[in-house]
Structure formats: structure tokens, C-alpha cells
Amino acid sequence: MKSLSNQSHFIVGLFLAFSVFTLSCSGGKILLYPVDGSHWVNMKVLIEELHSRGHSLTVIRPKSSWYITENSPLYTSITIADEISESDNFFEEYLLKVIAIERGDASGLSFLKLQVDLFSMLSKAHYIMCKMVSAILEDKMLVKRLQDEQYDLVLTDPALAGGVILARYLKLPLVLNVRWITTGEGHFAIAPSPMSYVPLPGSGHTDKMSFTQRVKNVLFQSFTFFQDRFVVGPHYDVLIDKYLDYKTDIVSLIQAADIWLMRTDFVFEFPRPTMPNVVYMGGFQCKPSKPLPADLEAFVQSSGDHGFIIMSLGTLVKSIPADMSNDIAAAFASLPQKVIWRHLGDRPSTVGNNTLIVDWIPQNDLLGHPKIKAFVAHGGTNGVQEAIYHGVPILGVPLFFDQFDNLIRIQEKGAGKILKLSEFSSHTFGQALRELLSNTSYRTNMQRLSSLHRDQPMRPLDSAVFWIEYVMRNKGATHLRSEFYNMPWYSYHSVDVLLVLFTVVVVFVFSTVAIIRYVCYKTCCKRKLKNE
Structure with a gap:
């Protein structure tokens, strides 16, 4: 009996191993376009796992990179000249201003100046990113090399969206390692986000908002609109007009990504609407501790x-x-x-x-x-x-x-x-x-x-890698992607439908009134003729 039990365990184990083998994606080729700093820390976790599973990785990095090394056993690098000098301490300068204002001068004028400084810093960061993408696309030999490599997909962090432009130019499937995009938190670009219980970044609210907080939450949308339309978007518009063969905008290109690997989960995040191509991998970089030095x-x-x-x-x-x-x-x-x-x-x-x-x-x-x-x-x-x-x-x-x-x-x-x-x-x-x-x-x-x-069915990191390999196996994941981003705003919000329905009701009411008036007029005329 014991022998039979061991044999059944062996068969089940063999079946599971075979299942994993059949679902794996052997020897894929991935082009990575990361963002530096703390964003690279978690991108590197994905790189290490993908490398351990036999995938070939190429990383595009700026020459001035802080953490993305040129030589690595994990990947091949392509280094691109950029316009950042050692004297450009954007974050450090901004931090000191934030601390000074928060701990001292908290006047409206100081706050306004801080917002101007923030928009200026964001504009410069995206400008430098766009110049780097332009340098790549102007280098015909490099473009041919990227095309000849026949990558399976582009994996990028869209906080700075150079990789999104490159993926579209090369006509490759796109996977995002994401929480932040060019306009702010990623959910707001891809999923319905009711202002009544989904707090905007920077509002400091929870999902339980008073009336005043909901008013503030709606007003915060103006910052997102201004940032997209006047601070960040114009830099990408120049690239799109020059290198892509149709008119679009950077947010629409981000929305068209096949899979969003979202660096959060609903243990941490407030519950909110989402979409089928959003994969939650919050804590994917976490692992058991090792002994200390x-x-x-x-x-x-x-x-x-x-x-x-x-x-x-x-x-x-x-x-x-x-x-x-x-x-x-x-x-x-x-x-x-x-x-x-x-x-x-x-x-x-x-x-x-x-x-x-x-x-x-x-x-x-x-x-x-x-x-x-x-x-x-x-x-x-x-x-x-x-x-x-x-x-x-x-x-x-x-x-x-x-x-x-x-x-x-x-x-x-x-x-x-x-x-x-x-x-x-x-x-x-x-x-x-x-x-x-x-x-x-x-x-x-x-x-x-x-x-x-x-308490999850599989590790967040395993889930992330599964979906990357899923895109490789299936040459994309368009069946999971909503086409709302191709709709004009008035169609998305059904403004055109409401206008048509309103017009039909108005025409019907006016027609009814006109008919009634006509019938009444005819009736009165007949009575008048009879009386005469």
C-alpha cells in the first residue's frame, strides 16, 4: 500500500514538472529600457529572475547612469550618451526646498514656487529622456542592430517613457514594470477611477473622503491635466511626430501596453476598479532574510x-x-x-x-x-x-x-x-x-x-515572470487590452450618445407640442366656421 502511495506521488510530481516545462518560454530575447535610481533596484530583481530562467537580456542605459552598470553577467548593455552632468542634482536641490518650506515658510507663494520647481524638474527629466530616444533612433546602425536581434518584447518602466516610444517604433509587444507613468499613478490612465472613493496622488486622502476632500480630489485632476498637456506631453509629441507614422500621444501609447506589471497589491492599496491586463506583483522584490555580517x-x-x-x-x-x-x-x-x-x-x-x-x-x-x-x-x-x-x-x-x-x-x-x-x-x-x-x-x-x-497562490515574482513569458509565447496579449484608449473623450464618456438622446427627446417634445397645437388650431377653426 505504501509503495502504491509513493508511486502515485511520483506520478503527480512528474505531471506537475511536465506542466511547468510546457508553460515555460525557453530562450526568449528581451529588450529592457529601465529608469535609474530606486526604480532600477526593482527592475534588477526581474532581470535576475529572467536571466536564471535562460532568457537573453539587453539593457539600454544612459552614459551618466548611477546604478545601471555597463558590464554585467546578467545582461548585455547598450550605452547611450545623455545630457546629464555631475552638477545636475535635481532631486537633492528639490528635497532641500521641500524641507525648508515644510519646516519654515509654508506660505501660498512658497508652495506655488515649489510646484513650479517640480514641474521644471519633471520637464527637464523627460526632455533628457526624449533626447536619448532621439539619439537611438537617429543612429541607423543601432536601429538596424535592434531590428535584426528580433526581440520578443520590450520591458520598460514608463515613469520616463522612452522605452514606450522605442517599443512602438520597433513594433514589439510591450510589458510595463509600473506604478508611475508620465501623468502620475498608472491606474488613472488605464482603469475607471471614480473620484468619490479613489484618492488622487498628492491629495493625502484615503478611500473614505468627506465632501470637502472629494472636492479637493476632483480639483487635483487639474494638476494631472496640466502636467500631461503642458509639462511632459510636448516633449513626447515631438518624438511621435518625427518617428511614428501616425498621430497619437504618449498616454495613448502607454495605455496600449500588453501587460501592466503593477508594483502594488490590495494588501497595501485601497480597493479600486482595475483591468484584465493589470498583474499585481506588490512585494515581488521581497525575500527571506539572510544572516547579517x-x-x-x-x-x-x-x-x-x-x-x-x-x-x-x-x-x-x-x-x-x-x-x-x-x-x-x-x-x-x-x-x-x-x-x-x-x-x-x-x-x-x-x-x-x-x-x-x-x-x-x-x-x-x-x-x-x-x-x-x-x-x-x-x-x-x-x-x-x-x-x-x-x-x-x-x-x-x-x-x-x-x-x-x-x-x-x-x-x-x-x-x-x-x-x-x-x-x-x-x-x-x-x-x-x-x-x-x-x-x-x-x-x-x-x-x-x-x-x-x-497568503497567495504563487509568489508575486513568479506571477510577473509568468506574464512576461506569456507575452512571448503569444506574441502579445491584445485580447486582455481594452480598446478605450482609441476612443475620443466624448465617446468614452458617452457625451455624443447623451446629446443624440437629448436631441431625440427635444425633437419628440417639440413635435408633440406642434402636433397638439396644430390639432387644436384645426379644431378651433372648424368650430368657428360652424358658428358662422
Whole structure:
């Protein structure tokens, strides 16, 4: 009987192995057009997995790239000259302005100037991207090389949409590694987004909005419209007019992608409408922790029962103002926990003996350590997803872009706290940390999110790779794509239908009134003639 059971297990195992084999896509050729910085961190995770499954990868990178190396065992690179110089510190300059305004001058004029600076920075970033794409398409030898390679698809991050233009020019299927596109959060371009319960990025709202918040949410659409029409869109319009053989716009090209690999999920995101070609892979970069280096492990173990805290403000933040770093260090020094702080600026004068300042931390491995108590973070998507995966509560200090919106979702679920820059001081920072550490509900709620995130039929990374290979096998996924992006706005919103129906009703009413008046007139005339 036991032998029969073993034999049946062997047959089932063989069947499953055969099923996986038949669904795989052997030796595909993928052209990647990534975005640098933290976006590259998660794109590299996909690259590593695709390489391990036997796919051939080519990465197009700018010469000035921070993190995308020219030589790699994972991929072949094509390096393109760009117009970024070492003196172009867009993000650092913008961050310092944000901090100065939030912590000091919060007048309407300062806020308006900050928005102008943001639009200027976005315009320059997209301009540089478009110049890089133009350089590729003007290089006839490079274009012929790309065409001769016969790639199966283009995988790109549409936050800067050069890869979208290139995919359309080469007539290749397009897969997006996406959360942000040229106009903002990706869902708003592809799925119905009712303003009544879907908060716009930057609004700072949850999916439970008051009337005033709903008004603000609708008004925030004007920023998206302005950004698309006047800040970002014109740069891509020039490329489209010059290199594509029909009139369109960059948002329509993004909407036409075969598959959207969305870097979020509904453990983190508020529920909202979606589309069949959107694949949720939130936390795909997360993985079990590995043992720490010996020196870090010794420092962590020295924390005893108090445990330790880690702090990191992400890859883009090189430094923060000295008074702010001194406030942070002083607050840390008052805690019984040990602290590991990734800090690249000058060493604060108030650093306590319990704080270890380093240039780099193995963040995932520290978050997965049993002695971790809290994570002080800026609210970037990667860090938030890793904290969810490992069940570590967050004290969020949002700086710019999507960070406040990310942290609002964590705070709303009771798994963390937000400390705004306008409220920041050594006292408020220390008080928020002590509440996070002493109130066990934050950890309990975050561990519940972790349990929900892990309770899936397959790993998010496996799901992402399956759909990339699906597009290779089927030469696209157009059957999953809605054709709404080909419709003019008045057809999409049925304005033309409503006008026709309104016209029919008006004609019917007027015709009825005219007939009644005519009948009445004839009746009166007949009576008058009889009376005469």
C-alpha cells in the first residue's frame, strides 16, 4: 500500500514538472529600457529572475547612469550618451526646498514656487529622456542592430517613457514594470477611477473622503491635466511626430501596453476598479532574510531584549539639514533600543552610544531579523513593501513624491505612524517612536498585513515572470487590452450618445407640442366656421 502511495506521488510530481516545462518560454530575447535610481533596484530583481530562467537580456542605459552598470553577467548593455552632468542634482536641490518650506515658510507663494520647481524638474527629466530616444533612433546602425536581434518584447518602466516610444517604433509587444507613468499613478490612465472613493496622488486622502476632500480630489485632476498637456506631453509629441507614422500621444501609447506589471497589491492599496491586463506583483522584490555580517550581528545582539531600530531615507537622499539630523540623533540617543542608521551626511554632534551610523545597510536582512522593533523610513514603495513582508511597523517621515500617499495607506491600516516635516522636532520624533514601540497594535496590524501578503497562490515574482513569458509565447496579449484608449473623450464618456438622446427627446417634445397645437388650431377653426 505504501509503495502504491509513493508511486502515485511520483506520478503527480512528474505531471506537475511536465506542466511547468510546457508553460515555460525557453530562450526568449528581451529588450529592457529601465529608469535609474530606486526604480532600477526593482527592475534588477526581474532581470535576475529572467536571466536564471535562460532568457537573453539587453539593457539600454544612459552614459551618466548611477546604478545601471555597463558590464554585467546578467545582461548585455547598450550605452547611450545623455545630457546629464555631475552638477545636475535635481532631486537633492528639490528635497532641500521641500524641507525648508515644510519646516519654515509654508506660505501660498512658497508652495506655488515649489510646484513650479517640480514641474521644471519633471520637464527637464523627460526632455533628457526624449533626447536619448532621439539619439537611438537617429543612429541607423543601432536601429538596424535592434531590428535584426528580433526581440520578443520590450520591458520598460514608463515613469520616463522612452522605452514606450522605442517599443512602438520597433513594433514589439510591450510589458510595463509600473506604478508611475508620465501623468502620475498608472491606474488613472488605464482603469475607471471614480473620484468619490479613489484618492488622487498628492491629495493625502484615503478611500473614505468627506465632501470637502472629494472636492479637493476632483480639483487635483487639474494638476494631472496640466502636467500631461503642458509639462511632459510636448516633449513626447515631438518624438511621435518625427518617428511614428501616425498621430497619437504618449498616454495613448502607454495605455496600449500588453501587460501592466503593477508594483502594488490590495494588501497595501485601497480597493479600486482595475483591468484584465493589470498583474499585481506588490512585494515581488521581497525575500527571506539572510544572516547579517558578523559586525552587524554582534551590534544587534548587544541590544538584548530591547531590540533595535533601523532608519533609511532611500537611495535618492544624500543628506538632510544638519539641525534635522541632530534632532534625529538626539531622539535616538534617548531610547533603550540600539539604532542602525543609514546616513550619508556629516556625522551629527548628538549621536548616542546606542546608534551605529553607516553608509549602507542590508535593509531586507535587517527587517527580517527577529530583534527588529521598528523601521524609520521616508515611505518609498520598496521599503514599505519590505516592511509589510517582514511585519515591521513603520514610523514614516515623508519627503516628496508618492511617499506621503504610501504612508497614508500604512497609517490607515494601523501599521505605522506619519510624522510630517512641518511637525518635526527632536521631541515629536522621539515621542512618535516611543508610541510606535510601546503600542503593540502597530506590530500586530503590520504582521496581519504580512500574513495577508504571503497568503497567495504563487509568489508575486513568479506571477510577473509568468506574464512576461506569456507575452512571448503569444506574441502579445491584445485580447486582455481594452480598446478605450482609441476612443475620443466624448465617446468614452458617452457625451455624443447623451446629446443624440437629448436631441431625440427635444425633437419628440417639440413635435408633440406642434402636433397638439396644430390639432387644436384645426379644431378651433372648424368650430368657428360652424358658428358662422
